[in-house]
Amino acid sequence: MRQLTEQEISDFQTDGVAFLPAAVESHWVERLLHLVDETLTAPGEWANDGNPGAERNRMFTQRYMWQHNATIRDYIFQSGCAGLAGQAMGSETVRFYFDHLLVKEPETTAATPWHQDIPYWPFKGYQVCSIWLALTETTVAESAMEFIRGSHLDGNYYRPEVFNAREDHPNAWAEEAQGTPVPDIEANRDAFDILGYDVQPGDAVIFSAWTLHGAPGNGSSSRRRAALSTRWLGDDAVWWPHAGTDPIVSEEHVSLKPGDYPGDDTVFPVIWRQDL
Numbered sequence: 001m002r003q004l005t006e007q008e009i010s011d012f013q014t015d016g017v018a019f020l021p022a023a024v025e026s027h028w029v030e031r032l033l034h035l036v037d038e039t040l041t042a043p044g045e046w047a048n049d050g051n052p053g054a055e056r057n058r059m060f061t062q063r064y065m066w067q068h069n070a071t072i073r074d075y076i077f078q079s080g081c082a083g084l085a086g087q088a089m090g091s092e093t094v095r096f097y098f099d100h101l102l103v104k105e106p107e108t109t110a111a112t113p114w115h116q117d118i119p120y121w122p123f124k125g126y127q128v129c130s131i132w133l134a135l136t137e138t139t140v141a142e143s144a145m146e147f148i149r150g151s152h153l154d155g156n157y158y159r160p161e162v163f164n165a166r167e168d169h170p171n172a173w174a175e176e177a178q179g180t181p182v183p184d185i186e187a188n189r190d191a192f193d194i195l196g197y198d199v200q201p202g203d204a205v206i207f208s209a210w211t212l213h214g215a216p217g218n219g220s221s222s223r224r225r226a227a228l229s230t231r232w233l234g235d236d237a238v239w240w241p242h243a244g245t246d247p248i249v250s251e252e253h254v255s256l257k258p259g260d261y262p263g264d265d266t267v268f269p270v271i272w273r274q275d276l
């Protein structure tokens with residue numbers, strides 16, 4: 001399995017993001033690309049589809065498939081991603097939170113707004129991160145993710161907003177969201193230290209849940225852009241349910257009190273331990 005280099009760990013700790021070329025073996029990309037096709041054709045629960053059935057200008061996301069989808073489950077348990085998260089966060093144990101598939105068909109205008117992940121989630125803690133795995137080739141100019149270097153350390157907690165919101169698809173949870181408004185980064189790009197990476201299938205980016213990040217739409221006229229983000233919890237994560245967080249896992253699903261370590265094995269399974 002791929003291990004992180006000292007430089008990658010240092011980038012993650014200092015910048016809040018590290019680029020991981022060839023993060024997983026190519027067979028995972030092939031399996032996950034099949035899943036993308038299947039999911040676009042038959043979206044399931046927790047899908048957010050900006051333009052159903054369209055081959056262009058469609059932003060599609062689907063979350064929380066691991067409980068019933070073997071491909072996602074195998075990827076989480078067997079690809080080695082949890083170990084990458086553990087090494088980057090310096091955590092002894094890594095638990096899984098959820099999977100998030102993100103697809104932008106060619107000529108998709110919808111950008112991923114600049115945001116921080118932690119305010120979307122019912123957790124507090126600094127050892128919380130994501131691994132965004134590229135399933136298709138893309139460039140920063142076209143549709144790859146961008147990050148504000150060091151923003152994970154600036155102490156801000158930014159108010160979430162729904163991606164690709166549609167009037168006919170209410171997302172009431174976000175109306176109660178907490179935090180300060182995200183600054184207008186697009187209008188002032190020169191004022192920010194922005195990092196971005198051109199990616200090949202199988203490359204990944206690992207980033208802290210506190211790092212500000214976003215992505216343009218998909219400027220390509222021919223290439224689909226597809227990625228799978230997986231969300232990981234380290235030793236200092238604590239359960240912190242509050243209004244305005246993503247409802248995929250909420251108080252009714254867990255046997256935890258606010259402030260507890262999320263040791264609920266069926267909901268947040270342990271995938272990796274440093275000593276194994």
Ligand SMILES: O=C(O)CCC(=O)C(=O)O
Pocket residue numbers: 100102112117130132145213214215227229
């Ligand atoms: O793929 C994207 O455009 C956004 C992904 C993202 O924001 C995330 O994985 O947290």
